[in-house]
Amino acid sequence: MQLIERYAYTNRLRTVPPDHKAAVALLVLLLCLALDRPAVSIACIAWMFLLVVPVAGVPARTFGRVLVVEGGFILMTIPGILISIGPSAPSDSTAWSWPLGPLWISTSAATLWQGIALVMRALGCAAAMNFLALTTPLVDIIELLRRWHIPSVLIDIMTVTYRSIFVLLESANTMYIAQDSRLGYLTSRMRAIHNAALLASRLFVEAYRRGKELQIALESRGFNGDLRVLPMTYRFSPLFTVLGAVIMANLVLLWAMA
Amino acid sequence: MKTLFEFENVCYRYPGHKQLALRNVNVCFPEGEKIAVVGRNGAGKSTLFLHCNGLYRPLCGRVSFRGRPLAYDRASLKKLRQQVGMIFQNPDSQLFSASVAQDISFGPLNLGLSEAEARRRVLEAAEICEITHLLDRPTHSLSGGEKTRVALAGVLAMQPEVLVADEPLASLDPWMRLTFFDILQRFYDRGKTILMATHNLSVVRYWASYVIVLQEGQVVFSGTPKALLTNRTVLEQTELSRVWWKVDPGFDEDEEERVLVSTPSSAESTDGEGKSFQFSADGDWSI
Numbered sequence: 001m002q003l004i005e006r007y008a009y010t011n012r013l014r015t016v017p018p019d020h021k022a023a024v025a026l027l028v029l030l031l032c033l034a035l036d037r038p039a040v041s042i043a044c045i046a047w048m049f050l051l052v053v054p055v056a057g058v059p060a061r062t063f064g065r066v067l068v069v070e071g072g073f074i075l076m077t078i079p080g081i082l083i084s085i086g087p088s089a090p091s092d093s094t095a096w097s098w099p100l101g102p103l104w105i106s107t108s109a110a111t112l113w114q115g116i117a118l119v120m121r122a123l124g125c126a127a128a129m130n131f132l133a134l135t136t137p138l139v140d141i142i143e144l145l146r147r148w149h150i151p152s153v154l155i156d157i158m159t160v161t162y163r164s165i166f167v168l169l170e171s172a173n174t175m176y177i178a179q180d181s182r183l184g185y186l187t188s189r190m191r192a193i194h195n196a197a198l199l200a201s202r203l204f205v206e207a208y209r210r211g212k213e214l215q216i217a218l219e220s221r222g223f224n225g226d227l228r229v230l231p232m233t234y235r236f237s238p239l240f241t242v243l244g245a246v247i248m249a250n251l252v253l254l255w256a257m258a
Numbered sequence: 259m260k261t262l263f264e265f266e267n268v269c270y271r272y273p274g275h276k277q278l279a280l281r282n283v284n285v286c287f288p289e290g291e292k293i294a295v296v297g298r299n300g301a302g303k304s305t306l307f308l309h310c311n312g313l314y315r316p317l318c319g320r321v322s323f324r325g326r327p328l329a330y331d332r333a334s335l336k337k338l339r340q341q342v343g344m345i346f347q348n349p350d351s352q353l354f355s356a357s358v359a360q361d362i363s364f365g366p367l368n369l370g371l372s373e374a375e376a377r378r379r380v381l382e383a384a385e386i387c388e389i390t391h392l393l394d395r396p397t398h399s400l401s402g403g404e405k406t407r408v409a410l411a412g413v414l415a416m417q418p419e420v421l422v423a424d425e426p427l428a429s430l431d432p433w434m435r436l437t438f439f440d441i442l443q444r445f446y447d448r449g450k451t452i453l454m455a456t457h458n459l460s461v462v463r464y465w466a467s468y469v470i471v472l473q474e475g476q477v478v479f480s481g482t483p484k485a486l487l488t489n490r491t492v493l494e495q496t497e498l499s500r501v502w503w504k505v506d507p508g509f510d511e512d513e514e515e516r517v518l519v520s521t522p523s524s525a526e527s528t529d530g531e532g533k534s535f536q537f538s539a540d541g542d543w544s545i
Contacts, residue, residue, distance in 0.1 A: 005396070009395075009396060137396065139355075139356045139396065142356070159355060163353070163354055163355065163356055163398070167350055167398075170350075210350075210351060213348070213351035214352075217344075218354060219313060220313055220339055220343075221364055221368060222336055222365060222369060223368065224336075224368060227355075228364070228368065229367065230359060230360055230363035230367070230377055232359075
């Protein structure tokens with residue numbers, strides 16, 4: 001998470017208006033879902049790689065690692081699609097099947113292809129979201145939601161939650177070190193679990209205290225129920241816009257040709 | 259000497275606590291001074307400060323600002339909080355926004371300023387606090403000293419008349435303290451008032467022009483540092499005489515008698531306005 005954060009703030013597409021980046025990400029996501037062809041899915045991943053790595057300057061390793069983690073989760077859902085279990089052998093003669101006690105486990109070339117196509121499609125969509133996450137910090141996304149007139153209550157909750165994640169991470173880390181330095185995690189497994197539970201409950205109290213402090217600090221600066229801050233300024237990038245259009249055209253073309 | 263804040267018989271008790279946090283506090287804060295508030299942990303320094311901004315309401319007694327008792331309705335509080343800026347012990351509790359520039363803009367926008375004016379204020383405050391290069395950074399990536407200066411900028415951008423700082427030095431290294439005091443001095447030079455709670459007795463001696471000593475929720479002394487140093491009763495009652503010479507290298511125990519009776523040059527310099535301050539290597543004040 002910290003890694004994604006770092007590149008989101010330092011990449012070369014940082015100053016491109018977040019509307020444009022979000023538009024590209026969302027359109028690619030939609031096209032990837034709607035134009036259901038493995039070629040389109042692969043093209044999505046390839047285009048997103050191009051935008052994230054050579055264009056934005058994020059290392060290929062980071063792009064790959066994030067995608068692999070997501071791929072892991074996607075693969076976990078695949079057995080359910082590939083394998084079917086029933087009380088009798090499948091009627092389809094092209095299917096492969098094995099008896100398992102009173103049940104039959106079966107799969108077929110068709111479902112295998114379906115599974116692969118599904119994984120590619122999910123990865124294509126994931127890549128589109130990764131592009132947004134790796135090039136656009138949450139501050140910009142919050143800014144974007146503000147411009148899209150999302151209710152300010154939701155935006156305020158997002159802002160404070162996001163900020164609190166880091167504050168609490170830091171507290172949790174400090175507490176963990178304090179416990180660890182007094183051998184909290186080195187004696188028995190049971191003690192370690194107990195101490196982790198202690199940490200979690202303390203963290204809850206800490207979160208409450210922080211919340212109160214924040215309330216006081218905001219009030220002292222004239223808080224009136226609405227966290228208003230200055231909008232950011234961005235630079236229009238013709239290159240990015242052209243590239244976005246090319247990507248959309250290419251995806252539609254690939255689909256039409258297939 | 260014009261009075262900025264006046265506390266009359268102020269009591270305060272935290273909900274669920276038996277003891278009073280403030281017990282019949284009677285004190286005046288003079289305007290245009292560098293006021294240090296000292297006292298042991300739990301003496302009521304933070305509680306006192308939170309009353310200055312109308313964040314806490316006294317249980318009994320009253321607080322006045324520039325001769326007028328504080329009113330606690332929305333409009334009055336808004337006006338008061340523009341004039342009285344607060345920075346807290348822990349800068350993390352003060353910074354809510356993920357972006358530095360946006361966090362600083364929060365106060366000015368709450369004052370109802372236009373975006374252009376708010377932007378100008380942000381830049382100005384950032385320049386005063388020497389954080390212009392941090393404006394685009396995410397808040398959570400800052401160091402402790404940077405966070406303190408951002409918190410300060412967020413307050414200065416509201417252009418307050420008074421700055422109330424609750425132990426701001428804790429997270430600052432000696433170099434950063436120097437910068438921090440430079441910023442305060444610039445603020446003070448424009449005729450503004452600074453209230454600072456501190457455990458650093460050198461700051462009391464060399465920086466402050468007025469001192470308030472709190473003990474167990476009561477104000478036991480208010481006056482110039484010189485007057486404090488010559489007030490044997492208070493020094494002994496608060497045990498300041500026991501600790502002071504140990505934490506302040508300039509405070510010699512053998513010299514104490516002379517300090518208490520006469521006014522040696524070191525004590526005299528406490529009211530020397532406009533003098534330049536320097537840091538010695540251990541981060542304490544010297545002149």
